[in-house]
Amino acid sequence: MAAPTFRAPKGTRDILPPESGRRRAALDAFAEQAELAGFGEIMSPIFEDLGVFKRLGESTDVVTKEMFDFFDKGDPPQHLALRPELTASVCRGFAEHRPTPPWKVWYEGPQFRYEQPQAGRYRQFHQVGVETLGSDDPQADIDVIALGWNFYASLGLRRISLLLNSLGDPSCRPAYLEALRRYLSDNQASLSAQSRVTLERNPLRVLDSKRREDAEIVAAAPLMVDFLTDETRDHFDAVCAGLDQLGIPYELSPRLVRGLDYYTRTTFEFVAEALSTAQNAVGGGGRYDGLVEDLGGPPTPGIGFALGLDRILLACDAEDVFAPPAPVTKVFVVDVTGGSHALVVCNALRAAGIGADRTYDGRSMKAQMKVADRSGALFAAIIGEDEVASGEVTLRDLRSDTGQHRVTLDDLVSSVGRLLR
């Protein structure tokens, strides 16, 4: 390939039509579902004070090595970072504005992590998500999970699995962590070198290891579910019962640990069976009952999820669903008299809400008809010397052989409007 002077930075890409239209449609579908469920959109800044994201957990890769951070020009300079996820921003917003709970918001937008890119993983990636702040009712958990589930279904995806777990809360997790740490330490000799390091920082995440050497030890490790207090167990059981009630299938996944430290109690992940194992997580979320307080707000429980749009669209490809939307151009104006009539006609059609397009540069009729066909337009509106002389336009059906007929310029918009119904 001829090397262009500049290219999109590593791990980023341009999304061009028609793929961009498909993403827009997916975003619109998500927005509609979220609004139907009573969520309003939050538009937060793309960068925040680095401290906002440090609360995600000092031991997570996201915080320790994957942040795009920089200093601004202030005196003293402020240490800022591009957002690596949005839950922290939402909680910061809640702590800042103190809206009346329960506060239900949805979001969409690009997020940034400095990682090694590969298929389905980008340095700038796009997520949609929701957060419900201010309620620890298990029915809030169920509503959130159901919204995610329904969104995948609305795109046409069928092969999505829901993995469910409870990570406990401060009343029971310390005891479990202690038991887990003791167990893993006792069996340290059998663990991989990498896991021995992870064990020091965060024993929970050793459970996430997929290294073969660790498999045996991990499989026999104590499980959080066996340490839940009555209260957290009741919460978890209520979530399961609610999902049963809604007919949403799930798989209990007692070793499901998520990459961010703030999660408590309910945690879940959506997996696309149509994608290869390394990038098949298409969404995930859970409760983070301590995060708002960590960010300086009042003690506030919260639950939410984030879904990775890039991977969702890959899953749509794999399942061959959710095609790009039909072209908006309905009428292609072919003007062989120089183009100024096309200018007027297109403007009138567009004003009436009818998609209209044309070519430039005074091309031949043959060339213009070719472009008209390719545009996906349903009709060609042809303007030549004859039409100009009689104040008419020739309307030609491009998608069937019903031929063509003339209408007066004044009638064009209403004729087309009738034909499109």
Added chain:
RNA sequence: GCAGCCAUAGCUCAGUUGGUUAGAGCGCCUGGUUGUGGACCAGGAGGUCCUUAGUUCAAAUCUAAGUGGCUGUACCA
């Protein structure tokens, strides 16, 4: 982070043991009809063979480094 594979036209890819002017299909443009798209036919445009350095009389082809993409792994969405 670690490891492997790959990089030739807008796209998908051929290119022999290193040897004239680097090819195909699709796409694009023009014409075949001085007013008509899709099918067909003819012609045309389009290339720093990723970059740099090296080996050689000679490099798309061999070597090294860099860059980018992909795959696995780690981790994550």
